[in-house]
Amino acid sequence: MVTRRLPGPVEERLARDYDVVAGRDDRPLTLDDWRARSAQADAVLCTPADRVSREVVELLPPTVRIVATFSVGYNHVDLGACAERGIVVTNTPDVLTDATADVALLLLLGAARRAAEGEALMRARAWTGWTPTQLLGTHVGGKSLGIVGYGRIGQAVARRALAFGMTVHYLSRREKADAGSPATWHPDETSFWPVCQFLSLHLPATPETRRYLDAARLARLPRGAIVVNTARGDVVDDDALIAALKSGHVAAAGLDVFDGEPDFRPEYADLPNTFLLPHLGSATFETRCAMGYRALDNLDAYFANREPKDVVRRG
Ligand code: DGY
Secondary structure, three states: OEOOOOOHHHHHHHHHHOOOOEOOOOOOOOHHHHHHHHOOOOEEEEOOOOOEOHHHHHHOOOOOOEEEEOOOOOOOEOHHHHHHOOOEEEOOOOOOHHHHHHHHHHHHHHHHOOHHHHHHHHHOOOOOOOOOOOOOOOOOOOOEEEEEOOOHHHHHHHHHHHHOOOEEEEEOOOOOOOOOOOOEEEOOHHHHHHHOOEEEEOOOOOOOOOOOEOHHHHHHOOOOEEEEEOOOHHHEOHHHHHHHHHHOOEEEEEEOOOOOOOOOOHHHHHOOOEEEOOOOOOOOHHHHHHHHHHHHHHHHHHHOOOOOOOEEEOO
């Protein structure tokens, strides 16, 4: 069972190697859709836009042995419910690191340089000409970037930020070996927040990280900080970030992910100092094909009685 349309080459490989029940309509599935489409299934290939809740897992037939998500994040899958049913869960790490890091930089630059306001002006055909004071943003070179969640994507963001002349700081329980990217390690929060002129979030969404960036942490950022989120919307306390954007304590935010997406807080769209994208982190043709192949490699391994490379929860 495949929940969504996938890039052409991935669908071709799927059709070659599997009997596929696919949602051609590319929309969120109802419980009845799950029940009907999984009825004959041995495996489910889902995406981060599909909530594989306990209710969904419990209506899957016992023939389903593996859920392969077309994503690195797996907060949309109830791992506990899968484990109870003996279902293996796999994800697609590594292959979207660079694409997502590119979007983090896009957001960082776009928020700093007021790209959304500039673009809106052009689309409204309202530009009356260059002036020395028009849409002045913030320089990024020479500024400090704080990264929370210094894994693959966080480190790829650091490499890019260093190339723009930024200094990089990261908050982490353990120091990460310097893989050619000089960055300052902060084992605790006291020294970290005040140095973050820019902040980029790369935390996984878990019950512990829900609303991680809250009013207290935002207050410890220097005034005029710029916040970027390409991780998951629910790691941000939207009320607190919107208040900080309104007061100017946070000068701007670049957001690719939203709590409850595709719904999101309307204030984000109303505020001038936001740069918003619709969860495009991994959205290049090459990356989405690589994600599909990685998910299929995991399915292939499982059905060939080999250990899939990317098991996040054993069945
Ligand atoms: C993931 O893989 O978790 C991403 O959010 C998809 O872009």
